[in-house]
Amino acid sequence: MSFPPVYGGTFSVSQSVTSLPAYTARDRPSTASAVRELTEHVFEISKKKKPWATLKLKSCARASTSLPTYLEGDRITGSVTLDLSNSEKILGVSVLIRGQIVTGPSPRDHYCFLDISTPLWLKGMPNPRDSNAGPSDSKFNGKLSGDYHWPFSISLPKEVTLPDPTRRHGEVRTYKLPQTFLERTTRATVFYELCVHVARSTFRVDNNLHTMFVYVPAIQPNPPSRNRQLAYRQNGPIPGPDLDSEGWYTLPTATILGTVFNARRVKIQCALSLAKPLSYTRGSVIPLSITYLSNDFQALNLVCTPTTTKVCLHRKIRYSEGPSAAEYCVRHDDTPPDFVLEICQAVWWPVDDGQGNGTSRFDGELHLPKGLKPSSNISHFSINYSVVMLPFQVTGFTAQAPPPLILKQEVEIATMFPKGPKPRVYSPPSYEHEAGDNMFIPPARGYI
Numbered sequence: 001m002s003f004p005p006v007y008g009g010t011f012s013v014s015q016s017v018t019s020l021p022a023y024t025a026r027d028r029p030s031t032a033s034a035v036r037e038l039t040e041h042v043f044e045i046s047k048k049k050k051p052w053a054t055l056k057l058k059s060c061a062r063a064s065t066s067l068p069t070y071l072e073g074d075r076i077t078g079s080v081t082l083d084l085s086n087s088e089k090i091l092g093v094s095v096l097i098r099g100q101i102v103t104g105p106s107p108r109d110h111y112c113f114l115d116i117s118t119p120l121w122l123k124g125m126p127n128p129r130d131s132n133a134g135p136s137d138s139k140f141n142g143k144l145s146g147d148y149h150w151p152f153s154i155s156l157p158k159e160v161t162l163p164d165p166t167r168r169h170g171e172v173r174t175y176k177l178p179q180t181f182l183e184r185t186t187r188a189t190v191f192y193e194l195c196v197h198v199a200r201s202t203f204r205v206d207n208n209l210h211t212m213f214v215y216v217p218a219i220q221p222n223p224p225s226r227n228r229q230l231a232y233r234q235n236g237p238i239p240g241p242d243l244d245s246e247g248w249y250t251l252p253t254a255t256i257l258g259t260v261f262n263a264r265r266v267k268i269q270c271a272l273s274l275a276k277p278l279s280y281t282r283g284s285v286i287p288l289s290i291t292y293l294s295n296d297f298q299a300l301n302l303v304c305t306p307t308t309t310k311v312c313l314h315r316k317i318r319y320s321e322g323p324s325a326a327e328y329c330v331r332h333d334d335t336p337p338d339f340v341l342e343i344c345q346a347v348w349w350p351v352d353d354g355q356g357n358g359t360s361r362f363d364g365e366l367h368l369p370k371g372l373k374p375s376s377n378i379s380h381f382s383i384n385y386s387v388v389m390l391p392f393q394v395t396g397f398t399a400q401a402p403p404p405l406i407l408k409q410e411v412e413i414a415t416m417f418p419k420g421p422k423p424r425v426y427s428p429p430s431y432e433h434e435a436g437d438n439m440f441i442p443p444a445r446g447y448i
Contacts, residue, residue: 038058038059038060039058039059039060039061039062039063039064039066039068040056040057040058040064041056041057041058041059041061041064041068041211042054042055042056042064043055043056043057043209043210043211044209045207045209050083051083052082052083052084052085053080053081053082053083053196053198053207053209054080054081054082054083055078055079055080055194055196055209055211056078056079056080056081057076057077057078057194057211057213058077058078059074059076059213060074061214067211067212067213067214068194068211068213068214069213069214069215069216070156070213070214070215070216071216071218072156072158072177072215072216072217072218073158073218074156075153075154075155076097076152076153076154076155076156076194076213077151077152077153077154078151078152079149079150079151079152080093080095080120080149080150080152080196081147081148081149081150082144082147082148082198083146083147084144084145084146084147084148085145086145087143087144087145088143088144088145088200089143089200089201089204090123090143090144090198090199090200091122091123091199091200091201092119092121092122092123092197092198092199093119093120093121093122093150093196093197093198093199094117094118094119094120094122094196094197094199095117095118095120095152095154095194095195095196095197096115096116096117096118096194096195096196096197097114097115097116097117097118097154097156097192097193097194097195098112098114098115098116098192098193098195099112099113099114099115099177099190099191099192099193099215100112100113100114100190100191100192100193101113101188101189101190101319101378101379101380101381102188102189102190102191103187103188103319103320103380103381104187111379111380113160113162113175113378113379114156114157114160114177114192116154116156118152118154120150120152121148121150128144128148128150156177156215157177158176158177158217158218159174159175159176159177160174160175160177160378161173161174161175162175162378162379163379165320165379165380175377175378175379176217176219176376176378177215177217177378178190178215178217178376178377178378178381178383179214179215179216179217179373179374179376179415180192180212180213180214180215180216181373181376181383186317187319188317188319188381190376190378190381191212192212192213192214192215193210193211193212193213194210194211194212194213195208195209195210195211196208196209216415217374217376217415218415218416219279219374219375219412219413219414219415219416220414220415220416220417220418220419221277221279221280221281221412221414221416221418222277222279222418223418223419223420224247224275224276224277224418224420224423225244225246225247225276227239227243227244227246227247228244228247228275228287229420229421231424232420232421232422232423232424233421235424237426238275238287238426240273240289240351240361240363241273241289246276247275247276248273248274248275248276248289249273249274249275249276249278249409250271250272250273251271251272251273251274251407251409253269253270253271254269254270254271254272254389254406254407255267255268255269255270256268256269256270256303256392256399256406257399257400257401258303258392258397258398258399258400258402259397259398259400260296260298260299260302260303260396260397261396262398264296264299265400266294266296266299266303266397267294267295267296268292268293268294268296268299268300268303268304269292269293269294270290270291270292270304270389270406270407271290271291271293272288272289272290272311272389272407272409273288273289273290273291274286274287274288274387274409274411275287275288278409278410278411278412279411279412279413279414280368280411280412280413280414281368281413281414281415281416281417281418281423282368282369282370282371282372282374282413282414282415283368283369283370283372284368284417284422284423284425285365285366285367285368285423285425285426286313286346286365286366286368286387286411287363287364287365287426288311288346288348288363288364288365288366288387289351289361289362289363289364290309290311290348290361290362290363290364290389291359291360291361292304292359292360292361293358293359294358295358297357297358299397300358300360301360302394302396302397303392303394303397304360304392305360306348306349306350306362306364307348308392308393308394309346309348309362309364309389310345310346310389310390310392310393311345311346311364311366311387311388311389311390312342312343312344312345312346312366312387312388312390313342313343313344313366313368313385313386313387313388313411314340314341314342314343314385314386314387314388315340315341315343315373315383315384315385316340316341316383316384316385316386317381317382317383317384318381318382318384319380319381319382320380340386343368343369343372343385344366344367344368344369345366346364346365346366347364347365347366347367347427348362348363348364349362349363349364349427350362351363363426364427365425365426365427366387367425367427368413372413373413374413374414374415375412375413375414384410385410385411385412385413386408386409386410386411387408387409387411388405388407388408388409389405389406389407389408390405390406391403391404391405391406
């Protein structure tokens, strides 16, 4: 069977509330978000149907109705406007930015890992309408009346330093800011919030204007091997582990023992290889290659086929009730400890490597969804991914004490493409199934 055609692809950027696909840093050319004008978002507090406090933000979100979205390195820019028809005693106007991990309904389940306060105007400062007035200006009595406008531009740190929940004695650890994580099926959430706080006198209620926003960290894999980069540039097949040993990581060989048709015992060796580096951009693919060896050629053809080889990407979320080490108790989406979420399943096609009987090799890919949450680890919350190979389920073959997983390798899910040519897809995202299985059927010549 010939090698499947290359399914080219520029992985476009599409925004959503909780996740974004891969993006390219602002200092790199040609991405949709880099050349597109920023979107303005408007939030208001009204009194008698007239807005008296207005917050405006500019972000890379696709629509003004979406939550503001910021990529790592972006500045949060906007303005606050007050329209006060009457003279009012106001003690200060500030912009607050917070990032929190929430694992339950009680206050102890809310953990703030990011807290930034930027004052726009405070009591004792000059009249905001008169930049030349001093703090002791007798004409200003501290009451605000009329229209006031404060622009602001705030940088978010790329990392935060927090207590390490797995250790005692006050040890700290530096974490990369995580992406916003909000899923209905998961109890734990990670969210960011921007608040305009209008502080009033002691006996009056303060006013707050809130909005959540989406944050996307910049996680970039190292470039692939030179041979694979050359294949991407030339639109050709990527070389396998036999031709590009530096470009692949091969897991330790697994041995599968079993019985065929309850008649004879068989032994099959399995070697699974993943393309290096073990970090992959969402919206692209994870290139795979698998080789089987057995002295029983008939059993090899029965058990080890593209349709029976099940290699999947699994996601596991770990979190605890709180960040302190004494409370660190791992939970998995309120489900049994062995629960994981299967994200996608690999597509395979046969490869004739010339080794003859006793050996079968298949190449394949795992298609990563564009909206996949990136790998994350901060305090007592983490998102981890693994490529796993599941036991065979073949009529006529009975495995001897099959393990839950034959092979497992942790991988990182990134948000940026590596430097160099973008990864190419060698199987269509909407591939045809053969009898409900996962074997890729190459299309007719000329189909792209």
